Amino acid sequence: MTRAINPREAYGQTLVTLAEKDKRIVALDADLSKSTKGDLMEARFPERHIEMSIAEQNMVSVAVGLALGGKIPFVHSFAVFLSGRAYDQIRVGVALAKANVKLIGSSSGFSDYGDGATHQSVEDVAIMRSLPNMTVIVPADATETAKATEAIASYRGPVYLKLNRNDLPLVFPEEKEFIIGKVYQLRQGRHVTVFANGVMVSRALEAAEVLARRGIEVSVADVSTVKPLDTQAVVSLALQTGAVVTAEEHNIIGGLGSAVSEALRAEAGIRIEFVGVNDMFGQSALSYQDLLSHYHLTAEAVVQACDKVLAYSSRVVR
Amino acid sequence: MLDVAEEKHLRRKAAQLRRDIAEMLEPPKVGHLGGSSSSVEIVTVLYFYKMRHNPKEPQWAERDHFIMSKGHSALAQYAALAECGYFPRQDLRHNKELGFHLQGHPDMRKTVGIEANTGSLGQGLSVGLGLALSHKLDGQSNKVYVLVGDGELAEGQIWEAAMAAAAYKADNLVAIIDRNRLQATGPISERMDSGDIQSKWQAFGWEVMEVDGHDVKAIAYALDEADKVSERPVAIIANTIKGKGFPFAEGKAAFHNAALNAEQYQEALLLTEQMIEGD
Structure with missing residues (x-):
């Protein structure tokens, strides 16, 4: 490998x-x-x-x-x-x-x-x-x-x-087998579930570290296979916390956020927030990081989204 | 060169295909009579003379391939497949029925004998090139025949494929252009003239031949000649008449996709029966 x-x-x-x-x-x-x-x-x-x-x-x-x-x-x-x-x-x-x-x-x-x-x-x-x-x-x-x-x-x-053309932090466990359609939980947590893919997985893990320092335990799942979506895994991980954030380098319309929402449509009481591109085209920039920051595809944006869903959730007493 | 008996046999087959096409258009069914009937002799010569294929073993590795890039002419191909025995002839009358295997445009996942999904125009020649390149990679001699409409030549992808096929010296690829000179809304020369298509194919690096697309002997001869061409793909421009064999529809764009009235349907059945018996 x-x-x-x-x-x-x-x-x-x-x-x-x-x-x-x-x-x-x-x-x-x-x-x-x-x-x-x-x-x-x-x-x-x-x-x-x-x-x-x-x-x-x-x-x-x-x-x-x-x-x-x-x-x-x-x-x-x-x-x-x-x-x-x-x-x-x-x-x-x-x-x-x-x-x-x-x-x-x-x-x-x-x-x-x-x-x-x-x-x-x-x-x-x-x-x-x-x-x-x-x-x-x-x-x-x-x-x-x-x-x-x-x-x-x-x-x-x-x-x-x-595929992404830039260097990305290594987050996927070397020893794990990749199976098409499998959702990989990379971090356990009982307060909020983040479903991410692509470059946003490493950013979600960063966000989880930040939130952990405030006592919020974040579950991070790598949903690399957007289709066919492992609906059962998504539902089960979502129900463990009742608070869901999706994070993707893609329009919030039609991508991972939509797929997760579709999977959770029958589950009552789950609050969802999307981190993604807010229905806009990109533009030129001198660095990848600048562009990701400009469109709020950052760990900070994931932290804010987690705070937002938690504010609505009755499961966390703060 | 076809002998007299072979020619007669192919003409009879073509007449049977036309009869099948007519039967597939029993009122009130709507269908692509015009382009299907202009393609009949070409399809006939391919399936009943030229191509190596085996209806009992549709996936036979040594078969030649036919791709109907002008997918709306599916009725001609369905008739040929049924006459060859890929599926029962009785199936034909059920074309386009919900849940049935004969779609409005060819679907390889539904119909036995169909080699590629076509109907969205401009794609079949590229698919044929991919198949031809696959056989070349394997050192096999299978040939790939693609039937393209002259209206379809307006699709840019045709010329992408033409350029690539010449660059890759795809001499196992033959494009046949069904030049019936009509597109859905009228004569091509009036809608948006495609100009000198012969020179265009030549300029793209193809060996070009021109035949009477309703003369089975001429078509067979051209296809045999195509076998002798090496290092370049072959384009056969077949001059045809849209609606050929059905006087009420000949040369009329209105029958690109239409329903026959009861009178036209009876006339179509009668004329095609006469053609079968006449030969």
Whole structure:
């Protein structure tokens, strides 16, 4: 297993390792292989890396054809181009046809901070989650990214894997097996439950430390698989505290917050707060951290959201 | 080259397909008569002459593939699949019924013999290219045939695929363009002229042929010639008539997707029966 702390590096290395064992694995890029780390496949297996140039729609449909021919195509582009530019090709060719295509949405969220709104994705999870037959995974760090990459290679069917381009703190336990659809509780706590994924998992853990100093015990769950959502686990973790916060680097409409709310719709008396992008596009910034702070995707924002749900909750006497 | 008996056999098959298409449009059913009937001879020659395939083993690894990129012509493909024995001919009349396997546009997860989901236009050629590249990676000689509409050529993805197929020297890929010159709302030349499509395919690096798309002998000849082309994909421009075989619909955009009246339906059945017996 790789020790890289950069998720896309971990992804690229894992894909090459998998491709060494499984000849069916092929990779496709649309002139972004240096960013997506498809270049590692190209260096190791040039004949199994297919450069489709700047044509995402054709790339996705070609991947469908490769899957029909028995290959396991990993399709790389920025999350926003894959989910947006090639949406109908994904809808008809991948999702409706249940093609064994792995869609790797790279440089997702605000992680391509400099390039601005055109290159950032705040809506990809919502788009992908609304497609029948689609599995949607948002790993928290490099370790989970590598493990998820292995898992989706052996899973048969359409997958959207959302990747971050920047170094992230390691939070996913090295010894844990990654299973698609599993919710990972990374910290126990009886006062409030935080469901997070992607970059927000490490921030939720930071928030939990801050709150612990004030005597508030926070349960933190990594909901990397947004779909299919482990509804039972979400309900059970939510009921343990009765106070829920979701945290994601995505529009609060349609992403993890929505998925958790849907799961909890039948549970009475649970208060929920969302930490996410408040229905706005991104913009350019000189650093990833600046952008995350600007859109309140911070540990502090998670702390505030926890305080807010706790203020409504009768279960904590302060 | 087809001999006289083979040609007669294929013409009879084409007539049977037209009869099946007519039966699938029993009033008040609405369907894509125009594009389905312009594609009949092309589909006939592929399924009953050119392609290696086995209805008893639809997933046979050595089969050639057909992708109906102009998915609205599904009725022609359904008729061919039924006549080949992929599913019972009685199924045809149940097309589009709720819960039934024959969808308005081809669905590989529902219908045996369908190779790809199409109908959202512009995607089938790319899927065909992916299949062709997959066979090349495996060192196999399977061929991939994709039927594209001339109206469909307005989709940008077609030209993305055209550029990529030439770059990857996909000589196991054949695109057949059903040039019936009509799109849903009228003549292509009047709606938004697509210009000199022959030169366009040539400029994209394809070997281009042109045939009478209702002449089974000419189509068979072109498909055989396509086998001899190496290092580049082949585009066969098949000149056709939308609604071919149904005089009330020939050359009329209104029958792109329409219901027949009782009189037209009877005429369609009668004419197609005569065509079957006539050969």
